[in-house]
Amino acid sequence: MLRRLSRYLPILEWGRHYNRDTFSNDMVAAIIVTIMLIPQSLAYALLAGLPPEAGIYASIAPIVLYAIFGTSRALAVGPVAVVSLLTASAVGQVAEQGTAGYAVAALTLAFLSGAFLVTLGLLRLGWLANFLSHPVIAGFITASGILIATSQMKHILGVEAQGHNLLEMAGSLIAHLPQTNPVTFVIGASAVAFLFWVRKGLKPLLIRAGLKPRLADMLAKAGPVAAVAVTTLVTGALGLDALGVKIVGEVPQGLPPLTMPGLAPELVGQLLVPAILISIIGFVESISVAETLAAKKRQRIDPDQELIGLGAANLGAAFTGGYPVTGGFARSVVNFDAGAETPAAGAFTAMGLLLASLFLTPLIFYLPKATLAATIIVAVLSLVDFSILKKTWGYRRADFAAVAATILVTLGAGVEAGVASGVILSILLHLYNTARPHVAEVGLVPGTQHFRNIRRHDVITDPELLTLRVDESLYFVNARFLEEMVLERLAESPRIRNVVLMMSAVNDIDYSALEALEEINRRLAEMGVRLHLSEVKGPVMDRLKRSHFLDELSGKVFLSQWAAWQALSRHARPPLRAAG
Amino acid sequence: MLRRLSRYLPILEWGRHYNRDTFSNDMVAAIIVTIMLIPQSLAYALLAGLPPEAGIYASIAPIVLYAIFGTSRALAVGPVAVVSLLTASAVGQVAEQGTAGYAVAALTLAFLSGAFLVTLGLLRLGWLANFLSHPVIAGFITASGILIATSQMKHILGVEAQGHNLLEMAGSLIAHLPQTNPVTFVIGASAVAFLFWVRKGLKPLLIRAGLKPRLADMLAKAGPVAAVAVTTLVTGALGLDALGVKIVGEVPQGLPPLTMPGLAPELVGQLLVPAILISIIGFVESISVAETLAAKKRQRIDPDQELIGLGAANLGAAFTGGYPVTGGFARSVVNFDAGAETPAAGAFTAMGLLLASLFLTPLIFYLPKATLAATIIVAVLSLVDFSILKKTWGYRRADFAAVAATILVTLGAGVEAGVASGVILSILLHLYNTARPHVAEVGLVPGTQHFRNIRRHDVITDPELLTLRVDESLYFVNARFLEEMVLERLAESPRIRNVVLMMSAVNDIDYSALEALEEINRRLAEMGVRLHLSEVKGPVMDRLKRSHFLDELSGKVFLSQWAAWQALSRHARPPLRAAG
Structure with a gap:
């Protein structure tokens, strides 16, 4: 009973072994992650077109719910760059940014996404995510990184540019260049430069100064917090907002609100497809992070339970003022490196963020939006990687x-x-x-019982015996192709008396292909040529036995191509010794 | 030069051999087909929601154009039941039946369909039609037959029923039952009964009366003409139209008009998808008829040229007051059976219909719509065939x-x-x-060099050597599955030192699958297990050589599984003699 329940509630499993050591490790990780998450959550909310507090709220309830239902020990759930961008794109089509409708639509998106993920998980359909191939994901993340960085440039320049694609965005930015706010630009550009330096230059410096690599890494990760603190102080002290520097402004102080996603049929209809897309992309991103981290500690991730965990997190976001969330790469790696041992670390992080939303929000009144944009730009540019283009070009053009x-x-x-x-x-x-499957004409490799392509190997053939190895499962898309191919090949060589289809690579024969085989058999019989099969696999043979094909077949079915050769070829008469 | 031209203009090929015998055979066939086509064309126009003359017009120019560009010698092109239904469905969504806009939209549909078909043909994309599997087509035609027959019941009853699906149609018919026009019903029901009797009862009767089967068959095919003549005469003589019997009424007398399809972007946008669908369904129907007939005379059909022929026919229909057409089954079989030898028979049929549209249209003023509906119902019910359900159920559930x-x-x-x-x-x-591909663990069939599934055959295995035969090409959808499978299998059997993946059924390895293989190799190496491949096909090996995988592979690539066994198995030591 407990075993069954703990499949759906992994917390029952790790909760039993929880002790003081695990607690202190989890606590340290939580503090580090909380510090990192505050600016990140604010920034991603900005990217999603939502008020900054939505980013914080989206990190609280979702983390706790994932801790209860998820299977990864180190995954940190919350707003991430790509999903924030997808949210902005989807919600922007149904409501104006800044309106109440916009926020409600974001809640609806989270709700639909959560419901979809939980449904997939309960139906055990996690394998559907495999349709998103790794090269496609790599390409998508690279392109998204470029889009996101470009979309944030307006905050660095302090202008009102917009656009739905890269060209529109770039064009709008250039058109607005003369309106650049110089003070904003100084803040934004310095923040970008500082954050790049922290990433590339600070860590080696700290290590040379004698710090341990792990500590140096942690300190480097706190770069965004420093940027936020310094630019907020400067902006507040000098009153730069009066010079046109856009600031975050008033952020409500308090617990995450109880919210209700909009469920009007029209809204649901408009957001359903984007919600499905967000769910699948979020899931794929999350599970690849979770599996990478789990592999390092030889732990196991259950993809179907992950769907439930992420679904619960999104449902949580929908009812507490958030927006769609998933497991993020950067935050999870920090969590893992900081020593998180169980999902409880996530729960402690949630508490940290709760305290932040209760007490810290007045402190970020003067935080410039340019600083947040800088943290986004530096984070997403690390996602941009065109090497996948070169790798796939070399390997396979498709x-x-x-x-x-x-x-x-x-x-x-x-x-x-x-x-x-x-x-x-x-x-x-x-x-x-x-x-258009590859079909090879094969012959016997001398001294063996093995048959290979006559064009690639030096093999023995018989002019009255045609053996074709079909290198693909036969199904409706290629059934007619095989029919045409066999008949054309026969028209070329009128001496042929026997045709063997070598089926070692045929894993399935659907009904359309069965009809094509029946047609080939009939046509060959009319020409006085017998059709045989060899090396038919078990599951395929089982299926053929359910049709009349085997009764009508003019020739035989041979267990191996060698047996077919012995029965049908003139060359088989002199006894051949196998090699070895 | 002429050869190249005659690829695109088959008329240059058969035209050179035309003589008096061919002419007289073609002429006889043309007369028979013309008589059959007159009521059929009127009826299908009714089904498409168009005025009756549109059916005649759609049979004239298209037949001539197909005769010039098509490759089948017996195919008769014109309005057919399923395409007429598809036309009614598509055009009904953009215009009101009976309006000028409706007729123009039908022309646009023919134009788009023609342009699409010609484009596919020039790009040699005929193989795309293979995506429509035979079982799907069989199911679709059966369901369409039922829909069409139901949609015509309102004409038999003389009521105004409507509906977009079977339930709506049936409900509307039942609701309108009390308004049934008794005279219309008598005409319609008698016509249906008569036509069924002609089809089932008349032919045997005529044969028993001493007629030759072929002549009896031809006479039976003229049944609809008799029904049209008798009901028209009776309706006209008794003035039944005054009693509410709907008649065809005035049909313009003259040559097909020159018409212009509407090409407004909005209209084109609305009709593009239906036009593509109609094109593909029409093409598949037409080519299967053409190939069936060609096979009987050992002639060849070129699918790409057929696309051009049908495309030209549809373009012709678009500019001469017609609507989408394709090669019809019934009319082509009649044409073939009546002895048509070349596409010239089609041209003569076109002339016959031209004469009919010049002189015969006043004679059908009193033709009851119920009679036309009866000919449609009897024709389409012969298409209804549920046996495909039984056949596919027995063979393959998918x-x-x-x-x-x-x-x-x-x-x-x-x-x-x-x-x-x-x-x-x-x-x-x-x-x-x-x-989720089939992956079989294989062992050596004793006394051979052949390896089969350990679950199905009595084979020799080695506990330190695991050989898995992967029965599917490896690509993004199943790449992860293989990875998980191999690792799980190894976790069960810690004694295994060597893993051989037997690739005889793997026809392709895409980039995602390559990454999965690299991952398997890495993980196995960590466990001290070597990974080998055997029976890798030529094209797959070429591809693997372009990656770093073969350099990193911990084991070897063997030409055959037998070679792998000899190198890796303890059992291979005692020399085995091959059978035979």
Whole structure:
């Protein structure tokens, strides 16, 4: 009973072994993560087009719910860059930024996403995420990084630029360049420069100064907090907001509010497809982080339970003033490196953020939006990596095409169209490849019982016996192709009396392909040629036995191609010795 | 030069051999087909929601254009039942039946369909039609037959029923039952009964009366003409139209008009998807008829040239007052049986219909719509055939699911949704089947060099050597599955020192799968287990050589599984003799 329950509530499993050591480790990790998350949460809320507190709220209830239902010990759930961008894109289509409708639509998006994830998890459909291939994800994240960085440039310049794709954004930025606010630009550019230096230069410096690498790493991660503190102080002290520097302003002080997502059918209809997309992308991002971290400690991640954990987190966000969340890469790695041992570390982080939202919000009144934009830009540019283009180009052009399409469409037509085109193109290219299967004419490798392609190997053949190895499962898309191929090959060689289809690579024969085989058998019989099969696999043979095909077959089914050769070839007469 | 031209203009090929014998055979066939086509064309125009003359016009220019560009010698192009239904469904969504806009939209649909088909043909993309599997087509035609027959019942009853799916239609018919026009019903019901009797009873009767079967068959085919003549005469003589019997009324007398399809962007946008659907369904129907007939005379059909022929026919329909056309089954079979030898028979049929539209239209003023509905009902009910459900159920459940979905969705949500769901479900089920591939653990069949599944055959195995035969191409959808499977299998058997992946059924390895193989190799190396491959196919090996995988591989690549066994197994030491 407890075992069954603990499948759906992993907390019952690790909760039993909780002790003081685990507690102190989790606590240290939580403090570090909390400090890192405060500026990050504010920044991602800005990216999603929501008020800053939404980012904090989206990190509290979701973390706790994931701690209860999730299977990863180190995953930190909350707002992440790509999902924030997707949220802005989806919600921007149904409501104006800054209105109450916008915030409600973000809640609805989180609710739909949570409901969808929990449903997938309960139906054990986690494998569906495999449709998003790794090259497509890599391309998508790179393109998103570029889009996000570009979208934040307006905050660095202090202008009102906008646009739905890279060209529009860049064009709008250039058009608004003359209106650049110089003070904002100084703050934003210094923050970007500082954060890049912290990332690349500070850590080696600290290590040379004698700090341990891990501590140096932690301190470097606190860079954004320093940037936030310094720019807020300067802006407040000098009253820079009067010079046109946009600041965060008043952030409500208090517990996350109880909120109700909008469930009007029209709103749900408009947000359903984006919610599904956000769910799948979020899930794929989250599970790859979770598995990377779990592998390091030889722990196990259950993809279906992860769906439930992330779904619960999103439902939590929907009812506490948040927006769609998932497991983030940066925050999870920090959590893991800081020594988090159980999901309780997440719960402590949530408490830290709760305290922040109760007491710290007045302190960020003067925080410039340019600083937040700088933290986003520096974070996402580390995601940009075009090496996947080079790798796939060298290996397989179809994969390259899928990556290139994902990147170009994401940049040119937005994130939703980008992912959709990557997935659809991957599937179509896969089908295209199987539509014209490789069919090799094979012969016997001398001195063995092994048969290989006559064009690649020096093999023995018999002019009256044609053996074709079909290198693909037979199904509706390629069934007619095989039919045409066999008949054309026979028209070329009128001496052929026996045709063997070697089925070692045929893993399935669907009904359309069965009809094609029946047709081949009939046509060959009319020409006085017998059709045989060899090396038919067990599951395929079981299926063929359920049809009339085997009764009508003019020839035989041989267990091995060697047996077919012995029965049908003239060359088989002199006894051949196997090698070895 | 002429050869190249005759690829695109098959008329240059058969035209050179034309003589008096061919002419007289073609002429006889043309007369028979013309007589059959007159009522059929009128009826299908009614089904498409167009005035009756549109059906005649759609049979004239298209037939001539197909004769010039098409490759089938016997295919008769013109309005057919399913395409007429699809036209009514598509055009009904953009214009009111009976308006000028409706007719123009039908022309636009023909134009778009023609342009799409010609484009596919020039790009040699005929293979795309293979995505419509045979079971899906069979299910779709059966469901369409039911929908069409139901939609015509209102004309038999003389009521105004309507509806977009089977339930709505049936409900509306029942609701309107009290308003049935008794005279119309008598005419309609008698016509249906007569036509069924002609089809089932007349032919045997005529044969028993001493007629030759072929002549008896031809006479039976003229049944609709008799029904049209008798009911028109009776209605006209008794003035039944005054009693509420709906008649065809005035049909313009003259040559087909020159018409211009509407090309407003909005209209084109609304009709593009239906036009693509109509094109593909029409093409698949047409090519299967053409290939069936060509096979009987050992002639060849070129699918890409067929696309051009059908495309030209539709463009012709668009500019001469017609609507979308394709090669019809019934008319083509009649043409073939009547002895048509070349596409010239089609041209003569066009002339016959031209004469009919010049001189015969006043004679059908009193033709009751109920008679036309009766000819449609009897024609389409012969298309209804549920046996595909039984056949696919017995053979393969995935095919059954695709057929059942096609039938149910077509009946419940209309023809377009029906075909789309059939195609999409076929593709998804195919992907699902390849997502969790069959992986068999294999051992040596004693006395051979052949390896088979340990669960199905009595084979020799080695506890330190695990050989897995992967029965599917490896690609993004199943890459992770293989990774998990291998690691789980190893966790069960700690004695294993060598793992061989037997790749005889792996026809492709995409980039995601390459990464999975690299991961498997890395993980096994950590456990001190070596990974080997065997029977890797030529194209797959070429691809792997372009990556670093083979350099990193902890084990070897063996030409055959037998070679792997000899190198790695303890049992291989005593020399084994091959059978035979």
